[in-house]
Each structure stands twice: as C-alpha cells, then as structure tokens.
Amino acid sequence: MIGIVVVSHSRALGDAAVALAVEMVAEDKRPVIAVAAGLDATTFGTDAMAVAEAVGAADSPDGVLVLLDLGSAVLSAELALEFVDPSVAEHVRLTSAPLVEGLVAAVVTASTGTSLEAVAAEASRGLAGKQDHLGDVAAVESAPMVAGDQSVEVVVGNAHGLHARPAARLVGLVNGFEAVVTLTDLDTGKGPVDAGSLSMVATLNAQQGHRLRVGASGAQAAEVLAAVEELAADNFGDAVVVAASRPGGSGLDVAIGPAVLADAAVDLSGYVAGDNEVPRLDEAVGVAGDELDALRDAGGEHGGIFEAHLAMLDDRKLLEEVRATIAGGTSAPVAWKQTYDTLAATFEALDDPYQQERAQDVRSVRDRVLQHLAAPASAGAPAAEGGPAEPAPSGRAGPSVDGAAAPAQLDTPGILVVGELDAATAATLDATQVAGIAVRAAGTTGHGVIVARSRGIPLVAGIGDVAVRAGAVVAFDARSGVFDTAPDEDRVRATIADRLGERERAIADAPAPATTRDGRTIDVLVNVGVVQDAVDVRGADGSGLVRTEVLFGNRRTAPTVDEQVEAFLAIARALGNKPITIRTWDIGGDKPLPFLPQEHEPNPFLGERGLRVFRRRPELLRDQLAAIRRTAAETPVHVMFPMVTTADEVDWALHELGPRDNLEVGIMVEVPAAALRVATLAKELDFVSIGTNDLTQYTTAADRTNAAVAPLADGLDPAVLQLIDQVVRNAGVRVAVCGDLASDPQAAVLLAALGVTELSAVGPQVPLVKARLRQADLSQVDTAAALAARDAAQVRALL
Numbered sequence: 171m172i173g174i175v176v177v178s179h180s181r182a183l184g185d186a187a188v189a190l191a192v193e194m195v196a197e198d199k200r201p202v203i204a205v206a207a208g209l210d211a212t213t214f215g216t217d218a219m220a221v222a223e224a225v226g227a228a229d230s231p232d233g234v235l236v237l238l239d240l241g242s243a244v245l246s247a248e249l250a251l252e253f254v255d256p257s258v259a260e261h262v263r264l265t266s267a268p269l270v271e272g273l274v275a276a277v278v279t280a281s282t283g284t285s286l287e288a289v290a291a292e293a294s295r296g297l298a299g300k301q302d303h304l305g306d307v308a309a310v311e312s313a314p315m316v317a318g319d320q321s322v323e324v325v326v327g328n329a330h331g332l333h334a335r336p337a338a339r340l341v342g343l344v345n346g347f348e349a350v351v352t353l354t355d356l357d358t359g360k361g362p363v364d365a366g367s368l369s370m371v372a373t374l375n376a377q378q379g380h381r382l383r384v385g386a387s388g389a390q391a392a393e394v395l396a397a398v399e400e401l402a403a404d405n406f407g408d409a410v411v412v413a414a415s416r417p418g419g420s421g422l423d424v425a426i427g428p429a430v431l432a433d434a435a436v437d438l439s440g441y442v443a444g445d446n447e448v449p450r451l452d453e454a455v456g457v458a459g460d461e462l463d464a465l466r467d468a469g470g471e472h473g474g475i476f477e478a479h480l481a482m483l484d485d486r487k488l489l490e491e492v493r494a495t496i497a498g499g500t501s502a503p504v505a506w507k508q509t510y511d512t513l514a515a516t517f518e519a520l521d522d523p524y525q526q527e528r529a530q531d532v533r534s535v536r537d538r539v540l541q542h543l544a545a546p547a548s549a550g551a552p553a554a555e556g557g558p559a560e561p562a563p564s565g566r567a568g569p570s571v572d573g574a575a576a577p578a579q580l581d582t583p584g585i586l587v588v589g590e591l592d593a594a595t596a597a598t599l600d601a602t603q604v605a606g607i608a609v610r611a612a613g614t615t616g617h618g619v620i621v622a623r624s625r626g627i628p629l630v631a632g633i634g635d636v637a638v639r640a641g642a643v644v645a646f647d648a649r650s651g652v653f654d655t656a657p658d659e660d661r662v663r664a665t666i667a668d669r670l671g672e673r674e675r676a677i678a679d680a681p682a683p684a685t686t687r688d689g690r691t692i693d694v695l696v697n698v699g700v701v702q703d704a705v706d707v708r709g710a711d712g713s714g715l716v717r718t719e720v721l722f723g724n725r726r727t728a729p730t731v732d733e734q735v736e737a738f739l740a741i742a743r744a745l746g747n748k749p750i751t752i753r754t755w756d757i758g759g760d761k762p763l764p765f766l767p768q769e770h771e772p773n774p775f776l777g778e779r780g781l782r783v784f785r786r787r788p789e790l791l792r793d794q795l796a797a798i799r800r801t802a803a804e805t806p807v808h809v810m811f812p813m814v815t816t817a818d819e820v821d822w823a824l825h826e827l828g829p830r831d832n833l834e835v836g837i838m839v840e841v842p843a844a845a846l847r848v849a850t851l852a853k854e855l856d857f858v859s860i861g862t863n864d865l866t867q868y869t870t871a872a873d874r875t876n877a878a879v880a881p882l883a884d885g886l887d888p889a890v891l892q893l894i895d896q897v898v899r900n901a902g903v904r905v906a907v908c909g910d911l912a913s914d915p916q917a918a919v920l921l922a923a924l925g926v927t928e929l930s931a932v933g934p935q936v937p938l939v940k941a942r943l944r945q946a947d948l949s950q951v952d953t954a955a956a957l958a959a960r961d962a963a964q965v966r967a968l969l
Contacts, residue, residue: 171201171202171230171232171280171281171283172201172230172232172233172234172235172280172285172286172289173201173202173203173204173227173228173229173230173232173233173234173235174201174202174203174204174228174234174235174236174237174273174276174277174280175203175204175205175206175221175224175225175228175234175235175236175237175247176188176203176204176205176206176207176224176237176269176273177206177207177216177221177224177236177237177238177239177243177246177247178205178206178207178208178216178238178239178243178269179207179208179214179215179216179239179240179241179242179243180207180208180214180239180497181205181207181208181210181211181212181497182208182211182448182493182496182497183207183239183269183497184205184206184207184208185205185207185446185448185449186448186449186452186493187269187270187273188203188205188273189448189449189452190270190273190274190452191203191273191274191276191277191278192277193335194274194277194278194335194338194339195277195278195281195338195342196281196342199281199342200277200281201230201277201280201281202227202228202230203228203277204223204224204225204227204228205224206220206221206223206224206246211445212497212498212499215242216242216243216246217246218246218247218249218250218253219250219253221236221246221247221249221250222250222251222253222254225250225251225254225258225262226254226258229258231261232261232285232286233261233262233263233285233286234258234261234262234263234286235262235263235265235276235280235286235289235290235293236262236263236264236265237265237267237269237272237273237276237293238264238265238269239269244264247264248264261286263286263290265290265293265294266294267290267293267294267296268296268297270296271296271297271300272293272294272296273293273296274296274338274368275292275293275295275296275368276289276290276292276293276296278292278338278341278342278368279292279293279341279345279367279368281342282341282342282345282346282366284345292367292368295367295370298370298372298373300372319385319386319387319391320385320386320387320391320392320395321383321384321385321386321395322383322384322395322398322399323356323381323382323383323384324381324382324384324398324399324402324403325380325381325382325402326376326377326378326380326381326382326402326406327378327402327405327406331375331376331377331378331380331726332371332374332376332377332380332382332406335407336405336406336407337368337371337372337406338368339401339406339407340365340371340398340401340406341365341366341367341368341371343394343397343398343401344365344366344394344397344398345366347388347390347393347394347397348388348389348390349386349387349388349389349390349391349393349394350364350366350386350387350388351364351365351366351384351385351386351394351398352364352365352384352385352386353365353371353374353376353382353383353384353385354382354383354385355374355375355376355380355381355382356380356381356382356383357377357380357381357727358374358375358376358380360373360374360375361374361383362383362385365384365398377726377727378725378726378727380727382402384398384399420626420627420628420670421626421628421673421934422628422666422669422670422673423628423647423648423649423669424628424645424646424647424648424649424662424665424666424669425585425605425606425628425645425646425666426585426605426606426643426644426645426657426659426662426663426666427583427584427585427605427606427643427644427645428584428585428641428642428643428644429584429585429587429638429639429640429641429642429643429644430584430585430586430587430640431587431638431640432586432587432588432589432595436537436540436541436544437544438503438504438540438543438544440544441501441503441543441544443501443502447496447501447502447505448493448496448502450502450543451492451493451496451502451505451506451539451543453542454502454539454540454542454543455483455489455539457542458483458535458538458539458542459480459483459484461538462479462480462483462538463480466480478531479531479534479535479538482513482531482532482535483535483538483539488509488510488513491509492505492506492509493505495508495509502543503540503543503544506536506539506540506543507536507540510532510533510535510536511536513532514529514532514533514536515529517529517532530590530592530618531592533592534592534595583602583603583604583605584603584604584605585604585605585606585607585608585644585645585646586599586604586606586607586608587607587608587610587633587638587644588607588608588609588610589609589610589611590609590610590611590618591607591609591611591618591619591622591629592618595618596618596619596621596622596625596627597621597625599622599625599627601625601626601627604627605628606627606628606629606630606646607622607627607628607629607630608629608630608633608638608644608646608653609629609630609631609632609633610632610633610634610635611631611632612631612632612634612881619631623932624932624934626934628646628648629648630646630647630648630651630652630653632651632881633646633653636653636655637655638655639655642655643657643659644657645657645659645662647662647665672938672941673937673938675941676937676938676940676941677708677709677937679709679937679940679941679944680708680709680936680937680940681708681709682709682940682944683711683940684939684940684943684944685943685944686922686943686944686946686947686948687944687945687946687947688947688948688949688950690922690948692918692922692926692927692928692929692943693711693712693714693927693928693929694709694710694711694918694928694929694930694931694936694939694940694943695710695711695712695713695714695715695751695906695908695928695929695930695931695936696710696712696713696714696745696930696931696932696933696936697713697714697715697717697908697930697931697932697933698713698715698716698717698721698741698750699717699720699721700720700721701721701737701740701741701744703933704740704741704744704745705744706933707745707933707936708933708936708937709936709937709940710745710748710933710936711748712745712748712749712750712751712806713741713745713748713749713750713751713930714751714859714906714908714912714928714929714930715751715753715859715908715930716738716741716750716751716752716753717753717756718734718752718753718754718755718756718794719755719756719757721737722734722737728766728790728793730793731793731796731797731800732797734793734794734797734798734801735797735800735801738750738752738797738798738801738807739801739804739805742801742804742805742806742807747805747806748806749806749807749808750805750806750807750808751807751808751809751810751836751859751906751908751930752798752801752807752808752809752810753809753810753811753812753838754781754784754791754794754795754798754809754810754811754812755780755783755784755790755791755794756779756780756812756813756838757779757780757783766783766787766790779812779813780811780812780813780814780838780840781811781812781813781814781819781823782813782819785819785822788826791826792826795809795826795827795828798833799828799829799831799833802831802832802833803831803832806832807832807833807834808833808834808835808836808856808857809827809833809834809835809836810835810836810837810838810857810859811823811836811837811838812837812838812840812861813838813840813841813864814837814838814839814840814844814851815841815843815844816843816851817847817850817851820837820851820854820855823837824854834856834857835854835855835856836855836856836857836858836859836903836904836906837851837852837855837858837859838858838859838860838861838908839858839859839860839861839865839897840860840861840864840865840868841864841865841868842865842868842869842893845860845865845893845894845896845897846893846896848896848897848900848901849900849901849902852901852902852903853902855903856903856904857903857904857905857906857928858897858901858903858904858905858906859905859906859907859908859928859930860894860897860905860906860907860908860909860926861908861909862885862890862894862907862909862910862911862912863885863909863910864909865890865893865894865909866883866884866885866887866890866909866911867883869887869889869890869893870882870883870884870887870889870890884962885909885910885911885914885917885962886911886917886920886962886965886966887961887962887965888956888957888958888959888960888961888962888965891920891924891956891957891965892957894907894921894924894926895924895925895953895957898924898925898926899925904927904928905925905926905927905928906926906927906928906929906930907921907926907928907929907930908930910932912929912930912931912939913931913932913935913939914935915935915938915939915941915942915943916942916966916969917969918931918939918942918943919942919943919946919948919951919969920951920953920956920965920969922943922946922948923946923948923951923953924953952968955968956968956969
C-alpha cells in the first residue's frame with residue numbers, strides 16, 4: 171500500500187484534513203499518512219527538512235504520494251526530495267490535487283491497495299463531484315463507461331444521500347473484486363460512472379430515495395453485485411440512528427414534584443485541552459448531527475425545527491471560524507461557545523421578532539455540542555456506544571445520552587425548571603421522570619412548548635424569576651397559571667386525581683358525538699402530522715387538518731403521487747374512513763420543506779408562505795392535487811389551501827385543482843384581510859377553516875415564537891374573537907377552526923357559541939374538548955361580553 175504525505179502551511183489544517191480523510195476507511199485499511207505542516211503548532215510556514223522526514227516516515231515500496239496546499243509548500247516538497255535517498259525519491263509523486271478533496275480520494279483509493287498512478291489520478295479528480303454539482307465545468311473528464319454485463323438496482327436510503335462516507339465504503343468494497351463496476355442514477359439519468367472512483371461516484375450526487383443501477387462485468391461480477399446489494403441494504407454502512415422511544419406524559423395541566431433545575435450553561439470545568447482539539451470537536455459535531463438527524467426523522471410535525479438545527483450545526487462559515495480560533499490556541503469548547511454566543515447575540519439584536527427567536531435555536535445547538543465535548547469520553551477513552559452519561563447530582567439537570575438536558579435520577583418524577591425550553595429538549599425528555607415543566611420565559615407557542623404539550627407533558631410558562639430551590643417540592647396549575655413553591659401537597663394531589671378521573675371519563679365517552687345541552691352537535695376532529703396521530707387519537711370525527719408538509723417533511727426528495735395517496739389512505743383507514751381534510755403544502759416562515767428550498771427572506775412570516783410559494787412553482791402542488799383527487803375516489807376527502815389573502819388566489823387554486831368530483835374545497839383564514847373579505851373569498855367554496863395561530867399573530871403583530879412578545883399573541887384576544895365572529899357571520903359556508911384555540915376545552919365552547927361547527931384539535935385533547943362541549947349550553951354563553959371584553963384575561967374570567 172502506498173504512503174501519503176500532507177504538506178501544509180498550517181498544522182491545524184493538516185491535522186484536520188487527515189482526521190477527515192481517515193474517517194472514510196476502516197482503521198485496519200488506512201495507508202500510512204505523515205504530516206509536515208507549520209513551523210510549529212501555531213506558526214504558519216513549511217520546512218523542507220520536515221517534509222523529508224515525513225516522506226521517510228510514509229515510505230513504501232509501492233510509492234509515496236505528496237499532497238500540498240499552496241505556494242512555498244511546493245518548493246519545500248521539491249527541495250525535500252533532494253534530501254532523501256534517491257531510491258526513495260524516485261517513487262515519490264507530487265500532485266497538484268486539491269488538498270482536502272484530493273486527500274480524501276487518495277486515502278480511499280489507497281486503502282484498496284491500488285497503484286501509485288491510480289491513487290494520484292483519483293486524487294487529481296478530487297474536485298470533480300463538487301464542480302459537477304455546482305456547474306463549474308461543462309463536463310467531468312472521465313473515460314466512457316459501459317454499464318456492465320450484469321446489473322442490480324438498489325435504493326439510497328441514507329438521509330444525506332450517497333455522501334462521502336457511504337461513497338467511500340462503496341468504492342472500497344468494489345475495488346476488492348475482480349470486476350469493473352458502474353453506477354447509474356435512474357432518477358436523474360446521470361451515469362454510468364466508475365464505482366471504483368470516489369470522485370466519479372461524487373458526480374452522481376445521488377440523494378435519499380434515488381434508485382441506482384449497479385452494473386458489473388468481469389470474473390467476479392456476480393459476487394460484487396451481491397456485495398453491493400448487501401451494503402445498500404445496510405444503508406451503505408451508515409448507522410441508522412433511531413431516536414429513543416419516549417413515552418408521553420399524563421396529558422394533564424397540573425403537576426407536583428421535586429424541582430429539577432436545568433443549568434444555564436454546560437459544565438466544562440472538567441475539560442482538559444490537548445493537541446487533538448479539532449478531531450474532538452469534529453467527533454462532537456458528528457454525534458450531535460446524528461442525534462438531530464434522528465430527531466428530524468422521528469419528529470413528525472416538528473421535524474422542520476430539527477432540520478433548521480442541522481443547518482446551524484453544519485454551517486460551513488461557523489465551523490471555519492471555530493477551527494481558526496482553535497488554531498490560535500483556544501480549546502474546542504471555548505472556541506465553539508464563543509462563535510455560537512456571537513451568533514445568538516446577532517440574532518437577538520435584529521429587528522425582526524422571528525429572527526430574534528432563532529437565538530434560542532442557536533443556543534440549543536451550541537449546548538448540544540458542548541455537552542458531548544464535556545462528556546468524559548471526550549477527554550479520555552471513548553465510552554461504550556450508547557452508554558449513559560454519569561448521573562447528575564440530585565435535583566440538578568445533567569446531560570442525557572442524546573445530548574438534551576435531562577432530569578437527574580429521582581425517586582419520584584420531578585418538575586423541570588428551565589429558563590427557556592428548546593424543541594430538542596422537549597422532544598427527548600423521558601416523560602416517566604418528568605412530572606411537568608415550568609418555563610421562566612413567557613409565551614405558550616414557542617417551539618419547545620408546542621412539542622412538550624404535543625407529548626402530553628404538563629407545562630406552565632411565564633413563571634419569571636421566582637426563586638426555586640433544587641429538590642424542593644413545587645407545583646403548578648396551568649389552568650390558572652399558578653406556580654407554587656410551597657404547595658399544599660394534599661390539595662394538589664387531590665386535584666390531579668380529579669383531573670385524571672376527568673380524562674379517563676372523557677376517553678371512555680370519546681366515541682359519542684359532542685352534542686351540547688341545547689342540542690347542537692359540534693364535529694371534533696384531529697390535527698394529523700404523521701399517520702400515528704390518526705392511529706392514537708380517541709373519538710375523533712375525522713381529521714380537520716392533515717399537515718402534508720409535516721407528513722413528508724423528513725424527506726430529501728419530493729414524494730411521488732403514489733406515495734402521497736398511500737399516506738392519505740393510511741390516515742383515512744386509521745380514522746375509520748371518516749372525512750379527512752388535506753391541507754396543501756404549507757411552507758415558509760418557520761416551516762421549511764427540505765425538497766423545496768426557499769431563498770432567504772428578511773421577514774419570512776410576511777413573505778412567500780403557503781399558497782403564495784406555488785404561484786411561481788406549481789409543479790409540486792399539481793402532483794399533490796392529483797394525489798388528493800385519487801384519494802377522494804376511495805374515501806371522503808376535503809382539500810384546503812393555506813395562506814390565502816385575495817380572491818385571485820382562490821381563483822388560481824380552483825383552476826389548478828380542476829374538476830372537484832367528490833371533493834369539498836375550502837381555504838384557511840389566517841390573515842385579517844381574509845377574515846374581513848371572507849364573503850368574497852368563499853363564494854365558490856364549501857367551507858373555510860380558521861387557523862387561529864397565524865390569525866392571532868398577524869392581528870396582534872406579535873410573533874408567537876418570540877418569548878418577548880408571545881403573551882400578546884393570545885387567541886382569546888377580543889380582536890381575534892371579533893375576526894372569528896366576522897367570518898362566521900359572513901362566510902356563507904361551514905366554518906371550522908383548526909388552530910391551537912380549538913384544543914382548549916373552554917375556548918372550544920366559546921367558538922361553538924360563536925357559530926363554529928367544526929373544531930380540529932391535537933389528539934390528546936379531542937376527548938376533553940368533546941366532554942366539555944357536552945356539558946355546555948351554548949345559549950347561555952355571553953358571546954357579546956366576550957367580544958366586547960377589555961383583553962384576553964377578561965375573556966378567560968368570563969369563561
């Protein structure tokens with residue numbers, strides 16, 4: 171096997187490039203790699219004697235390949251060859267290949283035992299994949315390939331496609347057989363390319379879900395095809411990280427238990443810096459990325475949040491800043507924290523409330539990596555894979571296995587007290603150890619709060635700076651918003667028992683219709699983000715909101731029409747073929763769609779959202795509408811279009827839909843303009859559905875995800891209720907509500923009294939909403955007083 175030498179002006183750069191390259195091959199197959207970089211650990215420069223020593227260290231009868239960065243590195247390497255024995259110099263090859271990409275290609279190719287010439291050729295093509303992807307060259311030069319005498323078809327299952335590591339494993343595998351192997355991407359038409367060349371495989375840019383034809387010819391063609399099939403079935407060697415199954419909470423709004431205080435900062439006091447800070451950082455970032463991948467894939471309707479966290483984690487500019495700081499002598503944790511603290515401060519200084527809120531996401535990503543750097547395995551021998559972290563002291567929060575803040579091991583479930591609740595923590599908490607969550611920051615619609623409540627974990631927000639002693643028994647009742655540091659334990663536990671009984675009775679009666687005492691029947695439906703939502707719900711009269719951008723939000727490629735039909739029918743079957751309302755793609759704002767990237771907007775909540783996106787790019791919408799029409803041929807289906815403002819938009823949507831056949835058609839009312847002109851918008855519709863989350867934030871000019879102003883974004887604000895009343899009185903069609911307000915049993919009664927006939931709630935709340943409606947006499951609800959109330963607090967007092 172050949173040896174490899176890396177010559178660079180920077181020691182940190184040389185070490186980091188090697189650390190990246192060796193990750194691509196198994197340890198027992200790595201070539202010898204020597205580094206001659208920097209005049210010392212921190213001083214830039216190259217030294218011919220150091221290069222000569224590195225050549226001697228990497229010398230092999232098969233040859234030595236030298237990769238260089240720039241300028242004097244070339245001169246130093248040429249001079250070094252005059253210092254080494256001529257018998258060594260004659261089989262040393264200097265290459266102009268790009269340092270990082272060429273090194274990766276060289277290491278992978280050398281690991282297969284091929285010749286120096288073949289390794290050098292592959293290194294020189296190191297930029298081919300990137301150039302092809304970015305269109306920097308018209309075509310990548312390579313010898314024409316024939317598809318092969320035999321072939322099989324495999325599917326790329328990796329979340330990030332056939333990226334460097336799985337591609338390296340494939341190349342290493344096929345080069346171990348006496349066969350010529352090619353790859354063709356059947357979804358893009360690219361290929362065939364040489365499967366034994368990492369650079370050529372990179373030019374395919376094969377993404378998750380792509381079908382690859384693997385062709386082979388030669389003495390071991392059948393054997394190599396079988397091996398490739400096995401590798402593909404094993405996700406090309408990438409570990410399939412599955413988020414731990416986390417049980418849901420009690421679903422109550424009251425809780426009691428010992429306080430578990432979440433530390434504001436990760437404890438780095440035990441961290442000891444070494445001479446491998448960049449590899450340690452890369453390892454922590456890699457583990458954090460795997461965790462966020464799993465959270466995104468298992469996150470259902472919240473997957474987009476973790477997609478955004480992944481983007482922050484993988485930000486090339488930030489990583490370059492961190493590595494540059496480390497090269498200056500700073501430890502990995504300090505460099506990481508400084509960079510991400512600066513970014514968080516930048517977000518907080520922006521004028522746009524939505525962008526300000528992203529500071530919380532930045533801190534979540536920051537702490538996830540810091541927790542892995544602070545773990546004992548980072549400073550010494552690695553811990554067993556998947557092994558638990560050391561228990562935190564009683565009453566304090568320690569890092570969990572997946573990097574999110576987790577409560578300490580307590581005798582009884584505790585109440586986690588946090589300054590702000592990020593989505594990753596909320597998604598990964600073990601609900602068997604969490605009696606509830608108390609959030610100091612105000613606001614009930616931040617990402618973390620929404621995730622926690624969707625899991626049924628009791629939560630109260632806005633407790634402020636009240637002093638809480640670790641381990642002391644605390645309690646809260648979210649209905650009244652009271653957080654008590656010295657509770658009457660017997661009284662609180664009696665309240666919990668009453669509400670558990672209330673929930674159990676509601677679940678038992680859930681199949682019965684929600685008919686009020688004055689004889690009005692209100693349909694109570696369920697909001698669905700994943701098929702499991704429809705499976706788990708009890709008593710729903712159908713689905714009033716199928717969030718298609720969530721249903722397929724963890725995909726890197728757009729779903730086919732057949733795939734969409736299959737998912738829609740699965741939801742309908744889970745609900746006993748009751749009507750389902752499918753909302754077309756609703757992206758923008760805080761809801762990204764991986765397979766339909768959008769350009770950056772200075773204020774995304776006031777930009778291209780919902781239907782607006784597809785006026786310029788209608789192809790995906792047309793496929794979805796085709797899937798909806800096919801589904802409607804087999805089960806009752808309603809379709810609704812989101813973020814509609816004008817009659818022209820309604821006309822365009824109906825034109826794209828075409829023949830209605832068995833479909834009922836509606837729109838979302840989410841902006842005040844739509845509410846005020848609903849009579850015009852609804853002329854050709856069957857129903858409208860009010861999205862109270864967006865209607866509230868647009869009416870109050872308060873971003874529901876910004877803790878600083880979130881208390882203003884209250885769905886019971888009289889101004890919001892007046893707009894709902896306006897819609898009911900003037901729409902001329904059936905009016906539904908599918909926002910968070912429909913999940914509040916008390917608010918549900920008021921909505922029904924205003925004339926709303928359908929309420930679509932989150933699954934755990936459906937039985938409780940139905941139970942509360944059965945107890946209500948809508949004729950006795952003073953809607954006039956609610957509409958004329960001073961503020962949301964007065965409305966609650968009336969309810």
